[in-house]
Amino acid sequence: MTKITANLAKYQSLLALATMILVLSLLSDKFLTVNNGWNVMRQISVNVIISAGMTLVILTGGIDLSVGSILALAGAVAAGLLKNGVALESVDLFIGFTVLGAVLAAALVGAALGFFNGIVITRFKVPPFVATLAMLTMARGLTMLWSGGFPITGLGKTFAFWGTGWLFGIPMPVWISVSVVSILTILSRKTKIGRYIYAIGGNERASQLSGLNVQKIKIFVYTCAGLLAAIGGILVTARLDSAQPNAGMGYELDSIAAVVIGGTSLAGGRGSIPGTVLGALIIGVLNNGLVLLNVSPFWQQVIKGLVILLAVIIDRASAKNKR
Amino acid sequence: MTKITANLAKYQSLLALATMILVLSLLSDKFLTVNNGWNVMRQISVNVIISAGMTLVILTGGIDLSVGSILALAGAVAAGLLKNGVALESVDLFIGFTVLGAVLAAALVGAALGFFNGIVITRFKVPPFVATLAMLTMARGLTMLWSGGFPITGLGKTFAFWGTGWLFGIPMPVWISVSVVSILTILSRKTKIGRYIYAIGGNERASQLSGLNVQKIKIFVYTCAGLLAAIGGILVTARLDSAQPNAGMGYELDSIAAVVIGGTSLAGGRGSIPGTVLGALIIGVLNNGLVLLNVSPFWQQVIKGLVILLAVIIDRASAKNKR
Amino acid sequence: SGPKTDDTPAHIAIVISTLNNPWFVVLGESAKQRAEELGYEAAIFDSQNDNAKEADHFENIIAAGYKAILFNPTDADGSISNVEKAKKAGIPTFCMDREINSNTAAVTQILSDNYTGCVALGEYFVKKLNKKGRYVELLGLVGDNNTWNRSRGFHSVVDNYPDLKMVAQQSADFDRNKAMEVMESILQAHPDIDAVFCGNDAMAMGAYQAIAAAGKAQHVMVFGFDGARDVIDSIRDGKIVATGMQFPKIMARKTAEFADEYIRGRRDFEQKIPIAVELVTRENIKKYAAYGKAE
Amino acid sequence: MTNNEEKKIILSAKKISKRFPGVTALEDVDLDIKSGQVHAIVGENGAGKSTLMKILSGVYQHYDGQIFLDGQKIAFKNPAEARQAGIAIIHQELNLLPHMSVAENIFLGREPINRFGFIDYNKMHTKTRTVLGYLKLDIPATTLVSSLRVGQQQIVEIAKALSLDARIIIMDEPTSAISEQEVAILFALIKDLVSKGVAIIYITHKLDELYKVGEHLTVLRDGKRVDSCLLAGLSRDDIVKKMVGRDIGNYFVKNHQTSQDVVLHVVEMSLPQSGQSTRFFLRDINLHVNKGEVLGIFGLMGAGRTELLETIFGLHPEATGHIKIAGHQVSITSPEHAIAAGIGYVPEDRKREGLILSMSIAHCVSLACIAQILQYGFLSTARENRLAAKYIDKLNIKTSGIAQNVETLSGGNQQKVVLAKWLATHPKVLLLDEPTRGIDINAKNEVYQIINQLAQSGLGIILVSSELPEILAIADRILVLSRGRITAEYAQQEASEEKILKAAIP
Numbered sequence A, B: 001m002t003k004i005t006a007n008l009a010k011y012q013s014l015l016a017l018a019t020m021i022l023v024l025s026l027l028s029d030k031f032l033t034v035n036n037g038w039n040v041m042r043q044i045s046v047n048v049i050i051s052a053g054m055t056l057v058i059l060t061g062g063i064d065l066s067v068g069s070i071l072a073l074a075g076a077v078a079a080g081l082l083k084n085g086v087a088l089e090s091v092d093l094f095i096g097f098t099v100l101g102a103v104l105a106a107a108l109v110g111a112a113l114g115f116f117n118g119i120v121i122t123r124f125k126v127p128p129f130v131a132t133l134a135m136l137t138m139a140r141g142l143t144m145l146w147s148g149g150f151p152i153t154g155l156g157k158t159f160a161f162w163g164t165g166w167l168f169g170i171p172m173p174v175w176i177s178v179s180v181v182s183i184l185t186i187l188s189r190k191t192k193i194g195r196y197i198y199a200i201g202g203n204e205r206a207s208q209l210s211g212l213n214v215q216k217i218k219i220f221v222y223t224c225a226g227l228l229a230a231i232g233g234i235l236v237t238a239r240l241d242s243a244q245p246n247a248g249m250g251y252e253l254d255s256i257a258a259v260v261i262g263g264t265s266l267a268g269g270r271g272s273i274p275g276t277v278l279g280a281l282i283i284g285v286l287n288n289g290l291v292l293l294n295v296s297p298f299w300q301q302v303i304k305g306l307v308i309l310l311a312v313i314i315d316r317a318s319a320k321n322k323r
Numbered sequence C: 001s002g003p004k005t006d007d008t009p010a011h012i013a014i015v016i017s018t019l020n021n022p023w024f025v026v027l028g029e030s031a032k033q034r035a036e037e038l039g040y041e042a043a044i045f046d047s048q049n050d051n052a053k054e055a056d057h058f059e060n061i062i063a064a065g066y067k068a069i070l071f072n073p074t075d076a077d078g079s080i081s082n083v084e085k086a087k088k089a090g091i092p093t094f095c096m097d098r099e100i101n102s103n104t105a106a107v108t109q110i111l112s113d114n115y116t117g118c119v120a121l122g123e124y125f126v127k128k129l130n131k132k133g134r135y136v137e138l139l140g141l142v143g144d145n146n147t148w149n150r151s152r153g154f155h156s157v158v159d160n161y162p163d164l165k166m167v168a169q170q171s172a173d174f175d176r177n178k179a180m181e182v183m184e185s186i187l188q189a190h191p192d193i194d195a196v197f198c199g200n201d202a203m204a205m206g207a208y209q210a211i212a213a214a215g216k217a218q219h220v221m222v223f224g225f226d227g228a229r230d231v232i233d234s235i236r237d238g239k240i241v242a243t244g245m246q247f248p249k250i251m252a253r254k255t256a257e258f259a260d261e262y263i264r265g266r267r268d269f270e271q272k273i274p275i276a277v278e279l280v281t282r283e284n285i286k287k288y289a290a291y292g293k294a295e
Numbered sequence D: 001m002t003n004n005e006e007k008k009i010i011l012s013a014k015k016i017s018k019r020f021p022g023v024t025a026l027e028d029v030d031l032d033i034k035s036g037q038v039h040a041i042v043g044e045n046g047a048g049k050s051t052l053m054k055i056l057s058g059v060y061q062h063y064d065g066q067i068f069l070d071g072q073k074i075a076f077k078n079p080a081e082a083r084q085a086g087i088a089i090i091h092q093e094l095n096l097l098p099h100m101s102v103a104e105n106i107f108l109g110r111e112p113i114n115r116f117g118f119i120d121y122n123k124m125h126t127k128t129r130t131v132l133g134y135l136k137l138d139i140p141a142t143t144l145v146s147s148l149r150v151g152q153q154q155i156v157e158i159a160k161a162l163s164l165d166a167r168i169i170i171m172d173e174p175t176s177a178i179s180e181q182e183v184a185i186l187f188a189l190i191k192d193l194v195s196k197g198v199a200i201i202y203i204t205h206k207l208d209e210l211y212k213v214g215e216h217l218t219v220l221r222d223g224k225r226v227d228s229c230l231l232a233g234l235s236r237d238d239i240v241k242k243m244v245g246r247d248i249g250n251y252f253v254k255n256h257q258t259s260q261d262v263v264l265h266v267v268e269m270s271l272p273q274s275g276q277s278t279r280f281f282l283r284d285i286n287l288h289v290n291k292g293e294v295l296g297i298f299g300l301m302g303a304g305r306t307e308l309l310e311t312i313f314g315l316h317p318e319a320t321g322h323i324k325i326a327g328h329q330v331s332i333t334s335p336e337h338a339i340a341a342g343i344g345y346v347p348e349d350r351k352r353e354g355l356i357l358s359m360s361i362a363h364c365v366s367l368a369c370i371a372q373i374l375q376y377g378f379l380s381t382a383r384e385n386r387l388a389a390k391y392i393d394k395l396n397i398k399t400s401g402i403a404q405n406v407e408t409l410s411g412g413n414q415q416k417v418v419l420a421k422w423l424a425t426h427p428k429v430l431l432l433d434e435p436t437r438g439i440d441i442n443a444k445n446e447v448y449q450i451i452n453q454l455a456q457s458g459l460g461i462i463l464v465s466s467e468l469p470e471i472l473a474i475a476d477r478i479l480v481l482s483r484g485r486i487t488a489e490y491a492q493q494e495a496s497e498e499k500i501l502k503a504a505i506p
């Protein structure tokens, strides 16, 4: 019993989330329904996926501002390949793409851009903030160039299923985000590379002296973040049945917010993926609740800011009492 | 001579900037003209002002995401007060505002929000990222509430002068930004509090043990950042003769970019205000140059990202050689 | 073939409020294409919805010595000073789609009348709903004046019918994904709505998808604004009920032609030339294609 | 392997040189390490000891010269390769991950893995318990390192190296943060390892230790090997002479006078553990320090000495009791107050608590007394430089100039900068927590001299130290702390190692 309490206390944000859910269910009888539950889960799933990758990055003491742009580019690539394929006019070749092919290609693009981030950060010693800020700009530009600034729409049922379908009574995006979270949680807790990610963030020099290949691990982490952003982009595109060139704008801040609210330290070395899920849930529940209560859009922002502050304050206070 | 070289080497970014200027002036004969020089200076002045405040925050090891929103709110407050004054209906009182009064009130609002950030961060131990992210949202909401979502326009010549006028052949915004930079450079180098700011960022615990009031200094720094964001907001408003509720969106990233490109470490303790000015110049010259060269907007983003990367890489490489 | 200074063609600048929305991309690209047909070199500038960035662009354009500016302002008031600056520097500005609140700064303004367009949409809305029902409004960016022009035009009609109840008014930032999410949530609180009015077509598509996913596509009528490809297709397919067609291509081409005429010496321009927004419905959809009339 | 079996050279370094920008850290150094032997290396701060060890253990890959392991030429590409070749190192600086468990730290980089490719925590914890058992450190394997005290962390660091089953173990000042008891445990272990044929390279500044474990000795000076010989027959003074290059003679003479004026009086001070009203870090502490007196405080690791100094300095506002300075009661709830009241505090961990490593010497020295260098409200570089120059001179700080970053100073000189920072505030009372930790014998002597001079000039000094000889040599009066209580008090004349240890052990 006490062990459970202790384990729960680790996810410090739980109290804040519980309070929010309680208050919202008192204010609106529409809030605590099964349907709305799925709603919230589906809505946060993209943020959860991106934020899981962001957690890894932040655990190493880095940051990734490019996730929103990579999301958009990956979405556009998937949609573009699916719809138009690739025509190599010079050799008179046309390559059509299946859903799987397009999805894999988009995932590859995301991973490649993440890899590029990793290389720039480790080999050229560019601070992560600058490197990924540059990527934010570049990937957005590439998205615009690829799509000409227009949405790519009409991608077919098979593709849309990944964003809108249900499987065994659970929405597909939720399946995907739950899988991502499970894999990354196990990765971070149970595998060597996971522990090394924490180690690097905790003390990079000590990790290096213990024989860890710090550069390789960092590159892995940024590649992961890029890949997950791409998966997020594919999901968003499948959900909307359309790749929007302006998709994902500002997602970097949402995602970092989820990570930090979830108790991961921006200095690295401390935090957890489940914590991040809680952080994303807090943000998602809040967004959903404010709309359910039909709070005016002007006030929404003020309230949202205040509640996030409050959540973190409650959180830090309860964490202190635990010690 | 060697002393000068050494001093220049401190502003590592200088080489990157010089290269850029050289390349641009070869590519466009419009670039290296007096007029265009003023152009760039005027255009970066708001970013310089905000980034100067941001530098102080980052030197203490913090971050301020709320500058863009505070900028918008301060602009709206100045414009609103100037145009409509304050009517307290309950006591049947109407207070009109002069330009000076409105400007001071707006500056006060900015400083107050910055102060609030400082309190939340120091007293409630909320990580700066979360505290100022919440403020980003809240201040934007307040701006919308204050302005009803509409721009406030027609603010008169006196007010507009601050944004568009010239004095002794130099544009007003440049005067203001140069003053801000001078004051903050002196503050950071020649005053007690400036020294303390570096100390806290360098080692918070050791600073505390040396008798510094860490909390007070941090509050000061966030208040400063809020105040400077407000000044930026007043300038933007004066320049456009209109307060836009959407003003300043995304400025936090631009401003952090200027600081980091200017060589200030996000970990705190190392960096300088003049470095930040160089960072802002690099970004400003790049924006200006790409426009002058007629680069298409989509390509602009890609090139901008690449050039920023390159600038930082050159920079870090030259810094390494110097040591 | 256009006028040439020496051997190089004259340059025309096209300043667009944002390229983050395909509608404006069409506007910009059409203007560019037409200007190039007329023998100019044209460059597009993206103000990213930021009045200050727009001001920067104007300064740079003046410094670079462009011959004319085809201008899609970010704000009716906030953009005046920019246009005046250009005028002072001897560069004529031609507004397209969105107006500036000045009758002297720009040479001419070719405008899409959002307000009136939404009045027409509002009237059609009332008719379709039979003056009775519960509806939701999705606003665009709350700091954008077009958001409010459209909303006001719509309400100027609809608010006259007390049996038409707005059960929720939320913002979705002109964004398809946001609109979908907001609509999903609203449908939880108000499963029984009859219609949704959206401030642009991207939001209409998002809202429609949420409604369709909830299995209510047959019961809830969705209205958009713009005339984007998806929505035109959807109206044809009987999914979305109506939209307001603006004519970005026509406006852009016309503006470019005016600029050309101005450069060639014409001066007698009307200050404001409204291009009517046309109501597109399932009945008249045959006449329309994406962003304009069917060819 | 038995003792009479011949010891053979297993590791041999030839003509090793290493240059850093501006410094030659090592120049043509030879070193031969034999199995089953403790090879001690001594030298002043900055002599190049750690640099040499880092080369041997694969931390630095770029150097001149050659290294042979079992006669084979080797060149490690990274620390992991050296580890695989059987070379383990305990670095001088703690290299631990604060937010990870003891077990995770010990096995970092070579975690045992189970069938599924996951980390086998059970195995890891079992092994950890075994190693900790050798070292008699009684803490769970899952304890977070951040919750350990420095001394315990140092033992974890030792455990990390031991658990490697290496053939050569390099120990770079392993005892700088641990207590006598633990040193004894470590030495027993070293003897055991040596008897099993393991080679130990042992670096220390505590020359007494050499005689307890050492067999062979290499002395480095300014990056050069000045001697390498058997330890037997060398006197302490011989060694010091080799290290320093000259006779430093009788290195410490106490010659200050204690007055009868009480400058600091601590009355009934208690510090409860947070959230617990029944358990205390400090309990009913009463003590006083006179002008010109050095009060030594001894205690075992964890006795609460650091807490005592911290509490006097205002870092634990929740403490009860009161403090009088020169007869006046003062309320001290923050370091700011303490400094205003005339107290200075040289903390235990100079890098983490004493210095701002990114700052220059001048900036560090003026930090706690910045009012002194203000002119018309602005910092005066001239005054600041004068202040720094004064203390560089007074404390004999070895530096290339006042603008040098403190990060690049040697340990002893860093410690002097911390001292300078406090002397510049003109304190009445100076609290010193382990002021000679990790600094060489010469610098140590200088610190003793400084303490002596300060006492002579009328300061009241509290000196916390884990080194009994040090306390016995320089304190006028000695308090013994055990589990947060004062258990004994001796005047210098009546104190002895035996008595003090007896009072210290709970």
Ligand SMILES: Nc1ncnc2c1ncn2[C@@H]1O[C@H](COP(=O)(O)OP(=O)(O)OP(=O)(O)O)[C@@H](O)[C@H]1O
Pocket: D020, D021, D023, D024, D025, D043, D044, D045, D046, D047, D048, D049, D050, D051, D052, D092, D408, D409, D410, D411, D412, D438, D440
């Ligand atoms: N990474 C580095 N960069 C530049 N100089 C260095 C570096 N590491 C060591 N040095 C310099 O090399 C010399 C030898 O340093 P080293 O750390 O080996 O000394 P040491 O004998 O271990 O001293 P101590 O007893 O203080 O540990 C010193 O002058 C030191 O300042």
Ligand SMILES: Nc1ncnc2c1ncn2[C@@H]1O[C@H](COP(=O)(O)OP(=O)(O)OP(=O)(O)O)[C@@H](O)[C@H]1O
Pocket: D146, D147, D148, D149, D150, D151, D281, D299, D300, D301, D302, D303, D304, D305, D306, D307, D308, D348, D466
């Ligand atoms: N981080 C911590 N968490 C819990 N207890 C602690 C912590 N640090 C110290 N303690 C406890 O405080 C008491 C005093 O520790 P302290 O470090 O002050 O001892 P010390 O005598 O200064 O020893 P050292 O030789 O390590 O400096 C001990 O009982 C120890 O268990």
Ligand SMILES: [Mg+2]
Pocket: D049, D050, D051, D092, D172
């Ligand atoms: Mg050393």
Ligand SMILES: [Mg+2]
Pocket: D305, D306, D307, D348, D433
């Ligand atoms: Mg201690």
